[in-house]
Amino acid sequence: MHHVYAHHPAKNFRRAKQVVALTGAGISVASGIPDFRNPGGLWSVYNPNEYCTLDAFHANPKKTWELFSALGAPLFDKKPNIAHQTLAELEMAGLLSGIVTQNIDCLHQAAGSRLVLEIHGDHFHLQCLECGYFGEAKRADFQGPMPRCP
Template structure:
C-alpha cells in the first residue's frame, strides 16, 4: 500500500503535516454539501451559508445551522480520525490542518489542530468577535451576543469570507517546515488550503495524497493512495508501530 521510499521518510521524520477535507468526515456520515448534498430544503447551500443570507433572513440561516448541529450530535469520529490521533503520538512535531468544521478531530483526541474554516460548535459575534460554545445559545432561535447584544454567527468561514490570517499563517509555516505532507480526503480545489501541499513540496517535503478520487493535486504528489482514509490510515498506524 505504501512505498518503501515513504516508509524510510517516516522512519526518520521529525515533522509531519496532515491536511484533511470533507472526504474524511464523509466516512462518519457528515454531508459533503456537494452534488446531491448541495441542497437543503430545495435551497443551495452555497447561498445559505453566507453573511448575506444571515442579514436577509436570519431565521432561515439559523434554522439551517441548527439542523447541521443537530445532525452532528449523532455523528462520531471514524477510524481515520482515531488513526490520526495515534499517528500524532509517533512524531515530535505533528500538525493537523483541517478544512472541516465538525470538531471531530478534537473529539477523537488530536491535540494540535488548525481549523482553517472554523468550528461549528462555537458562535462568534459579528460586531465584537466574542466567542461562546454553541450550548450557551441553546434555546435561542437567533443567537445574540451577551457582551454587545449584536447577532451572532457560527464560528465558521462562510462563503465569501476571508480565512483567519493567524491560523492560515500557522498552516503555511507548518507546511513549509514539514518533512512529509499528507493530503487526505480533500478535493484540492478550495484555496488557500489547496496551495498548502505545494508549499510543502516546494520546500522538500514528500507529498502523499490519500483520496478515493483523482484531484488536481494527484499528478504532483510523490505518492497517491486510492483507498478510503480509514483503511489507509489504520494500515499506516500498524506500519508506524513497527518502524518508529
C-alpha cells in the same frame, strides 16, 4: 518543484521531514456525518453561495440561521472513527505534525489530535459580530430561532 506522489504514500511518508494531513468531509462519513456535497446533501438544498457568506448573513440572518440549524443537528453526539484515531496516534508517535481540516465537527480533537487547524471554524461555538462575545453552542441553540448575544 517537488510533487507529492500519492501512489507511493509510505515512501514519501518516510522521506518527509514533516507530514501534515489535509482532511475533509470523507473522513467523517463513517462517523455518521453525511457529506453535504452528495446528491440530496445539504448543499443541494441550500446553495452555499446564497447561505454561507457573511454578506448573506448580514442581509438576512434568519435565512442563514435556517441552514446553520440544519447543519448543526447531525453534528452532535458523533464519535471519531478509526481514521480520526489513526491520525491522532500518528501525531502522538511524532510521525504527524498536525492536521488541516475543512470539517467543523471537532472529531479530530475528540480522537486526541492536538494540532488541528480548522479552515471553516467549528460548529460548537458561536461568536457575536457586534461585541465579539465567543461562547459554546449547545444543541438547543440550533433547534430554535437564532440565539441572542447574552
